[in-house]
Amino acid sequence: KQEVTQIPAALSVPEGENLVLNCSFTDSAIYNLQWFRQDPGKGLTSLLLIQSSQREQTSGRLNASLDKSSGRSTLYIAASQPGDSATYLCAVKFDRGSTLGRLYFGRGTQLTVWP
């Protein structure tokens, strides 16, 4: 069974800290992995997309890494700000039995950054 797990479920930190959010998946045969942000009552905003052939992607203060062999991805947030407060979701497109657009999501990490 293809599953995606995210830890921690919730994280509360003071402004300025560097953070690491974790995502693990059960099948190393993935096509790509995507990190999303979801604000309360809102839809999902794509942050970073890592193809299976890539090891990491960077956008501003965000850096996502991918280690297929160990079934893990991390999202690193540098110098966190209160505006980073949101739920962060990891989604995987698996190679096997994976139809178009089928992403497997974790339950997310709810991040709170306080001033």
Next chain:
Amino acid sequence: ETGVTQTPRHLVMGMTNKKSLKCEQHLGHNAMYWYKQSAKKPLELMFVYSLEERVENNSVPSRFSPECPNSSHLFLHLHTLQPEDSALYLCASSHREAGNTIYFGEGSWLTVV
């Protein structure tokens, strides 16, 4: 503004009502999706349309009926729903070629009473 617009944003309906959710994408994509987000489960795929043909029905009950009249519009028709169907329904779109980023709308909050 993500390029994927959903209406209504909030909907309350009785179990005997018939209503529809609408999604429109302005990104020139050729694949559209309905996802469901409930408090008890991770986000899960419901339907996939590629070039206006349904290519996936993820064991969704028949009380949910999708319609894709063209590559820019997607509907989810709702009939005789149950309270456990209350959830956030998210529409998304992408280019059908594998490996492309999927873009989500803001979602429609559905409450069944």
